[in-house]
Amino acid sequence: MKALRRFTVRAHLPDRLAPLERLSTNLRWSWDKPTQDLFQSIDDALWQDTGGDPVAMLGHVGPERLEQLAADPSFVQRVETLDAELEDYLTRPLWYQQRAAEVSDGNAPAVALPHGIAYFSMEFGVAEVLPNYSGGLGILAGDHLKSASDLGLPLIAVGLHYRSGYFRQSLTADGWQHENYPSLDPQGLPLRLLTGADGEAVLIELTLPDDVTLSARIWIAQVGRIPLLLLDSDIPENDHDVRTVTDRLYGGDQEHRIRQEILAGIGGVRAIRAFTELRGLPGPEVFHMNEGHAGFLGVERIRELIEAGLDFDTALAVVRSSTVFTTHTPVPAGIDRFPLDLVERYFGAGPDGHGSRLLPGVPVDRVLSFGAEDDPAKFNMAHMGLRLAQRANGVSLLHGRVSREMFSELWPGFDAAEVPIGSITNGVHGPTWAAPQWLELGRELLGADDLAQLREPHVWERLQKVDPGHLWWIRGQLREALIDDVRRRLRRSWLERGAAEAELGWIATAFDPNALTIGFARRVPTYKRLTLMLRDPDRLARLLLDDERPLQLIVAGKAHPADDGGKALIQQIVRFADRHDVRHRFAFLPDYDMSMARTLYHGCDVWLNNPLRPLEACGTSGMKSALNGGLNLSIRDGWWDEWFDGENGWEIPTAAGLADDGRRDDLEAAALYDLLEQAVVPKFYDRDGHGVPRRWVEMVRHTLQDLGPKVLASRMVEEYAEKYYFPAARSLRQTIEPVSAGAGDFAEPFGAARELAAYRHRVERSWPRISIEDVDSSGLPDTPLLGSELTLTALVRLDGLRATDVAVQALIGRVDAGATLLDPVTVPMTHTGRTDHGADVFTATMSLPITGPVGYTVRVLPHHRLLSGEAELGLVTLA
Template sequence: MRTVLPEPLRGLEELILNLRWSWHHETLDLFQAVDPALWEAVGHDPVRLLGEVSAERLAALSEDRRFLRRLKDATEELHDYLTAPRWYQRLAAAGGEAGAGDAPPRAIAYFSPEYGITAALPQYSGGLGILAGDHLKTASDLGVPIIAVGLLYRHGYFSQSLSPDGWQLEHYPPIDPNGLPLRLLREADGTPVQVTIGQPQGRDLHAQVWLARVGRVPQLLLDSNVEGNDHAARDITDRLYGGGGDHRLLQEMLLGIGGVRAIRAYCRISGHPAPEVFHTNEGHAGFLGLERIRELVSEDGLDFDEALEAVRAGTVFTTHTPVPAGIDRFPRELVQRYFGGGNEEAEAPVDRVLELGAENYPGGDRTVFNMAVMGMRLAQRVNGVSELHGRVSREMFGGLWGGFDTAEVPIGSITNGVHAGTWVAREILELAAREAPEVVESGRGWDEVRRIPAGEVWRVRRALRERLVHDARRRLRESWLQRGASEAEISWIDDALDPDMLTIGFARRVPSYKRLTLMLRDPERLRELLLDPVRPVQIVIAGKAHPADEGGKRLIQEIVRFADAEDVRHRIVFLPDYDMDLGRALVQGCDVWMNNPLRPLEACGTSGMKAALNGGLNLSIRDGWWDEWYDGQNGWAIPSADGLAGPDRRDALEAGALYELIEDHVSAVFYDRDSSGLPRRWLEMVRHTIATLGPKVLATRMLRDYVEEYYTPAAVSARAMAAGGYAGARALAAWKRKVVKDWPRVAVEHVESSGADSPHVGTRLPVRVVVDLGGLDPSDVAVEAVYGRVDESDALVDPSHLELTELAGGDGGGGARRYVGEVPLTRSGAFGYSVRVVPRHPLLAGRAEMGLIALPAAPHGMTNGNLR
């Protein structure tokens, strides 16, 4: 039941229905003023607040002039936030009218299976969802015109508790959308919008669309719990990452296919510009490309190949996992059943659908349909989420671009970032506003952080640590009572943890590769660190295992049993039900953020970024973002033994290094105090960390990178394809068909060079090549010399490329063509070169896009000496 607000308080509903409150402190202050005690009781959930506040209190507030002034100021400030030009609008103005030329896209559709916006809207499980939430919030702050699409899960992910013996227990509390800051998307006549997708046996799956407002960003959440669906169909959106193969496949069909249809309905009703670019956040939403192909075939008269080119041009695909087990793969026959037979659509024949997800490359499994592979085939631009993850992804998916070296696989990277308004403590923001205002006002002047007085930094850090200690004690008490302990048994919790002690945080999902229990490798050594009489350490831990992951649950039980021991339970605690609120408390209050995954299996690891912005130092394996931005002064790198030892030996070596770092470096610096009681060296590292990492780890940097490096080029490509009634898409599809047909006859027939006996740095090496184009025109290809340093195995390392020039009148007979060029010799040492032929077309995003390459039958080049 929704509260009926007195007319003077109607602005409260407007504020609540825009999720900007989740990162806007002044609005949260206003909600708290409604009823401070009730605000705490409802866990800072404004929807629950209005549902439970008394009519008498509302009546009093409606006559409270001071409160009404604050409410008016808050609503006016929100209106200004939603309408004033921001960074993106200025960018579009500088680039000309949006939608023309090389201007940024009019709108971007962003698809994700989960979103972490606020704990009051529990539609997330871990890093993927939190990143998606930060993406939307930052898009709102920058004015980027994103429309977000997801599913509304009636039970969210799950709530976690512990059994008496420390085993993870899952609970799925029902979620009533009417009790969330959502509204149904409705037609002009008030009828709820529904989207429909087909299923086998002629059944249809219907879904209604809930609309959330994330600042300036509309978020569409599809919900299958509607009349017209049978019981099984109603349960499609029951829980995040739940159910078996059919269930998950239907979720992903609804997200991708239904999501595109929901966007079309929203744009028609609201007048929002239609997206030019579609961003697929991981493979779960990959079917959106099929729906867009169907649209183009049925509405614009393109054939499948032409529609595929138009769709690819405007699609960005981001992979978030370096772990094959993290990718959804379905049996081919299951996908065939849902997309074939009576459910097959003429615009998307089932055999073409199956081709998109086929692992038909060396080492692939021919029996599965790979959602990430489909996502990459449907996108002209693909990226990982850190530099290292980009390299790992190029190795994982290199088979899709067979023949090219791993370094040339067209998967780039944009390192993730975090939304400061969500994750940075208010005390830190206020300190920065006072001492380094340019950072807060414009995002510049980060070096000013170094001049903030050390005592002020220490004061704020101590306050945040103390707040974490009190919150941890509350959560610990609730957990022990839930596990069956009596009040008499838990009096020790009053003194658990210490607000003046070095506090290490560890919180993440609990798959085996994140190694929750590496710290327990030598339990006695850990005890010594925790109980050190001079430099003690305390550790706060949180994490959830997937409900089906028995191994992960055993890891949690192992850590809980250790933390239950009477001699250490005041120094190490496991806090159940890891969510956004607990995550925020941890990254704000911990002095050190610990992360020890198996390298290189951490795609990014943004929690360490959040800790850094709050003045925490990282203690981490060099994986994910930490691999590229660790500088020796912003924390500590745990040495990794990857590739040097077997799994057990590797864990032993890395655990030993972890203990040594904590004892001899981390705690030593933390407890080294000057005459005024300040850890001067520690505080220098804190200020250095914020000053140097601040501009890098913010999601504003991340989103600008997406706009400039991916969204805008994708929009330009999409416009080129669509111009003239999709003339570009039709021409490119026809050209690709010709190239694929003739490519088997393309050959490098002869390569020779001169002056190779005594090469010198600064000279050039003439190269002459004869190529059989196999019926292709010279304009269809690029003939390139590939050259550079070679390693011990005679392979080129980070090679350069030189396009060779066709000799005029250089027909070599029989369709052969002659090409020449001069390779620059710019560095001494071992040198080598080769020659290749690759397809070339102005609408391709890069040379490797088609995965086609012709190489000499035998190797050529100099690899048997050094350049002088």
């Protein structure tokens, strides 16, 4: 018989062991090895059975064992010491607090340090015990929270609690992916419920069409210093059809998805308000959308401000000033897009026709305009994110360029390079992903337990002191641990697929702890080309089976449950891995998760990545391998495009641009095989008299020294703080400041925001009639020479705008055969007066910057002190 419900009953902790409660529920244990060791020492077998989950393990430990431990002075001392260390971590000044002290003491340039940052993501990969993630986006979000905690940022994170998480993957006998959705009991997870003063669960409520109420309670996962709020709709207060809103990550039809995204965005803002009010905390000043899924948070914030007395456009000015949007998508097909009529149904007027039930006071046409795109029947969530955020970025230098091209339609008249989307290259959380052996070596080189100094590049130069043999010994230890794990997982998978124990004797010697080991593990969309390695299976088999210099390949990954194409790719890999001649050198491991990933990153000598360039936004798996001394073998895409230097791995030449996809795959696969045969394999097996591949180890050393500080998420989060969070907080404070009309006048609240909204109205009304009547280059010399001065004068009709309302610029640079300016220099033009006919006169004098074919033009753009840049409004008039 099956139980109706599964839940966890725990034994009472003895008073002397009470700190175990906090140590188990604060997810800092997931990146703190001493705390993990403490829980493992309670019961090693139980620790393994529960997958290294302190909360689950405490749910199984009997009262007798707990009393025994409470009577053990040495164990109690360990508990008290680790609890004191956690308290110190949670309270001592870290990077953010030190930065604030420097600013307040006048020892650093003045910046606006936000007293709160809200970070929204649809998934969070913090630890495998909290399976709220599907892939790289969620792992990145989890690493963002951990590093924000390590840096002391006042950040609050918001997402959804999925009752079944993503899915557990297994394989059928013929290699087809099978999905299983376990029911996750939040009371058995490292979560606690947000409750009010009366002890009752706090609920947030949303009104959906047909007067359906969607309620959600709020679970808190404590990630070091960072509270992660997870909304849960599976509660008795909801009707059945809305209880399932938070059932699965990325599941269901479009109606299901829009409900999830409404709950994440609008419900997420309401959850933050409830949490901060109960905790007596200031509300966040900066709101960061990690992808467009939670984009509706912007319209909820507009509703709040309208309710407080602002008009829509003034509220929009406030919201934009303090919102950051990060896109992770390099192709339009990866963006969430909803039918326009579906969005209209959720945000339109109620049955009485008197405004939206979901967002009272917010006109539905304004909501729809945020998501407008070239297809008038679609609502584009990324477009909404960009229109609601004053600051936006991609997640690598290359992805920033791709994003500026992809979204350039929102800024017509601007070159793609001028589209205001920047880039911050992703990073990974060092203590989570670096093997304990590397962390211990780091402590030895630092002479301290605190690894915070590893953010400084010069610290990594101390690796020069480490003997090559020691580095190789660490790599060998990690490879051996990986092989042990691979054998365990292979046996379990074959048994699940129907094999008999008697036919699995070969697994005991499968894979060689001394052989060159290559890893490939990630989600399985088509562009990642899981099966490129099988383009010439016979050639691959020869590499695997070489008697003297073999290589071995470990593959893992999940296809989306609805992606039969991705499942077919996995099946191809599994069928090759099932071949009797190669199965001891090539494996597909099912149920890829953080635990498996960590072991692969630790133990693989080479990390393979062969996406279709430029479709990999960043690709942080290779960063995690590099952090463990792994060498990357990759197409120049994502982060590898900017940080590959010829000594930290190998570049697979790309045939990007070929119209024939099959031909492209053939050429890139052949290049991959050539690199393996001619460069990777020989370098790994070329040993000195002590059995050390010295040239290989020097590449490992260089990879750690050069990439180590770059790939850290602490570097990434510092960049977000300096480039986006601090400027956004400053913009918000400038935008909401009161403004008075003159001396003695009442300073109107939100006066600057009202001023900006009025400016925007005025500019957008006038812009279609702005024109550049004439550009005079009478100052051009008869024989232009490099460095000669050119004077330009432009006559501009501003349709009632003031000269201070605009920026007039001259652009000069090289031109191609079609007279297109290439990388022009921008020169501001100065207002010098007006003509008798009412045209404004602007002039500029500049030196001719280059030789060869040169051209120039003049343009007009909006200009206001509260805009982040002159391209922000997407308005430009060209001569």
